[in-house]
Amino acid sequence: MVKRCSYFILLLLIKQTAFSQSIDKIINSKEVARIEKTLSADNMRGRKAFSPEIDKAAAFVAAEFKKAGLQPASGNSFLQQFAQLRTTPVSVSGTMNGKPLDEKTVGVLSGKEELTIDQSSGYKQVRVNAKDTLPVVLMKLQRQGGNYLVMVDTVHRAWFERMKKSALYSPKGDIVMVLSPEEAGEYSIKYKQTVNGRSLKNVVGILPGKSKKEEYVIFSGHYDHLGVGRPNAAGDSIFNGANDDASGTTAVIMLANYFAKQKNNERTLVFVAFTAEESGGFGSQYFSQSFNPDQVMAMFNIEMIGTESKWGANSAFITGYEKTDMGKILEKNLEKTNFKFYPDPYPDQQLFYRSDNATLARLGVPAHTISTSKMDSEKFYHTQEDEIETLNMNNMAAIIRAIALSSTSIVAGKDTPIRVAEGSL
Template sequence: MKHLILAATAALSLAACEALPGDDAPLDIPTAEAGDISQQTMIDVTRMLSSDEFEGRMPGSAGEEKTVAYLIEKFKAAGLQPGNGDSWVQDVPLVEITGKDFQPLTVQGTGVDLSFAFSKDWVGVTYQEQDQTSIEASELVFVGYGIKADERDWNDYAGMDMKGKTAVILVNDPDFDTAGLEGTFNGKAMTYYGRWTYKYEEAGRQGAAGALIIHDTEPASYGWNVVESSWTGPQAYPQRGDNAPPMTQMNGWVQKDAARQIVEAAGQDFDALLEAAKQPGFKPVPLGLTVSTAFGNDIRKYDSKNVIGVLPGTERPDEYVIHTAHWDHLGRCTPAPDGDDICNGAVDNATGTAALVALAEAQAKAGAPKRSMVFLAVTAEEQGLLGADYYAANPVFPLSQTVGGINMDAFLVGGPSKDVTVVGPGKSQLDEFLSAALTADGRVATPNPAPEAGYYYRSDHFAFAKRGVPMLYVDGGEDLVDGGREAGEALSDEYRANRYHGPKDEFSEDWDWSGVMQDLQLFYRIGRMLADSTSWPNWVEGDEFKATRDDSCAAGEGC
């Protein structure tokens, strides 16, 4: 979604300077001719997937059945082969957990007896498939930003056994309020360590019984209303396998004012603790208080499907370049004033799914490249990147043999642009392939206006990135040929205000597809360059995902 963006030349050149895994040779970036990409395919597939017949493409619905059948038909016609053995699909077992009967969050200690109301002061969920969740007199420990980053010599859990305890955690990174992009955690540019997903995962690895993130609007980049709406009601997750990572009993958020009451009741200076947490060498602070709460859970299990097609490579078929887009949307939703209650998801993400089909057609028409190309339409992105995360945790094609890839999530259809917007610049050597493709297309990248929001960690490519696979996430440009940046910003603002995640995200026969086709040419070139290259792009030195990629390469047969 127009999340933006690229730090342009500096970031692109930075990636070019990094060494390949086990090799100091420069990157092999072959030239790639423009592809024969069908605009009619983009129109037809987008129109069909966003029609009322597909009922908003909600996972687990009749709309999913129609979507999956249609995508299989289109992948076959494009010239792909089934991507999961003889099957076009990967089953994605999901569990939906709906909390109920929430007790207050109570905090107790010597002379302390505090009570906080669910939804108003705190929210909490469980990722564990259990009928009842209960946290009883769990010791509270303030763990700063809840980060353990060996490559940055940072450990907020140092010396603390968290078993049975509840971690109280700050959102974002220690240097989020830095003016520039320099710092232990990239200054104001959020890293993976700043995301709530990481903080809960690390608390689980540390053996914590619970994790409570302190909400603060500026570092979170959204208000409490977003937390309250997102963390109440049904929550969907992939079903846990036999070797699932450890997790807490409860993950939640607490209002900043409530957190201040808790910390000050413990005899600590809240603002001083926040400042201390930003400094290297911070150690966890036991608060001398306990927390308790309980709630019930209604559990529903169901299967959804990822759709996978492959174009086998001619010389190195066991090396893979992946293209991803999510096929799902919200199904039926809050009605518009005219009574329309189908969230059709034309832009988000029928366009991205159509792009998978159109790129598959064009790549097959050009002849198979040297490496294999995978086209993966994932489910349940809108419920938390679940289909992508399930594939990445259970890959059909080994991640150690997956070279890298491109994610496509929502093309705003607004005519040609002079630029592109790239989320998460300067992270990997894929930037050098992007730079070469931009040069070939005569386009540029734009500065990043909101690096602190951490949008790189909020779409399907992230499931691969956190497991070490370099991924690009590129949006269309905002410097439109007709109207410049003002027109581009107006287009984005109008979509968010009137159509995004609502019933009016509908297909229009009047759309100007020329800008989308520009972007598809860029993706086509990048995919072709990667698939014909001999290089294995890595993350830049110091990136949070580099160690994972290096370990994956060392253990596998790829890279």
């Protein structure tokens, strides 16, 4: 009996070693360096949204997804192309309840150059009260479709300003927002803006689930960065963005490769490299519209994992840790490793709201960003020095392996994190 038992343990040990060898084979520092080097090379010219060079980066990511064996998300292309409208207000005029309206009190979410409406135009009225969350209300209305006059309580002034400038618009209808403590009575509004459309691309690949095909788990990072700016003292003008966020994009490619080789995902896995994070999160906003948020079980957004975290090697933090139990699930899956996830140590910086996870998190999805960036002292953040030489390839490989292992029970459909409560954003 004793003999059999130890034989059994020995077998287990062999099995475990074999497993850790196989993950090392797929996710290792050599492969990290290969992908990082390509994405952060000077010839990518800092991967700025709308630049010709960012298309080179998109093509590279698409080729990697194809090589890994992912399925393209849209038809036969890994590129999710969309027109990004840039709107600039020109003039606002009109009255409500006998009082004049102007650009301080009116904003629109529309792709049209001119909107002229009054109470006979059939706009449904919605009131956003003090207790509501303006962006959540707006996103819900856009999902429903139709035209709305949204009366926004003046306590939401800051959000109103942000949403006015946001790139949220929908082909399914127009939204006119009026900042006012009053109900809408008689009104007439004339709004003019200029609209310019330019093309952007996310890169999206899918690994269909074996059984729970309608349950999605998303792995993401943004592949855009800041482009070319003024030369620094050393004459370098290229913002390579090796850490921000070629490192996250590298992780997404390697995770795609890893899970494609495992062939055991019960849930459908979606791998996405977002565009235009640095210029307003347009890529993730567009991508999020293609999902029913209720079907997204978890999102692992990966941002800046190229340097050691404040706790040193083999650790990373999770933004919005306390908003769901996803962090706890990940930790449970890492119990037998020497890797540790911590709650975000920089809550004042509002990182949970500042990256590509935020759009889906606002709709309730357990969507968190994983990072190691020392946000109070990361020396090369948004500088020309954010280059591959400043990153730790071994540590990056360790983090990517940890993300892979920590997600095991979620990918297998055994664990489902609780959802972000509405209004907590």
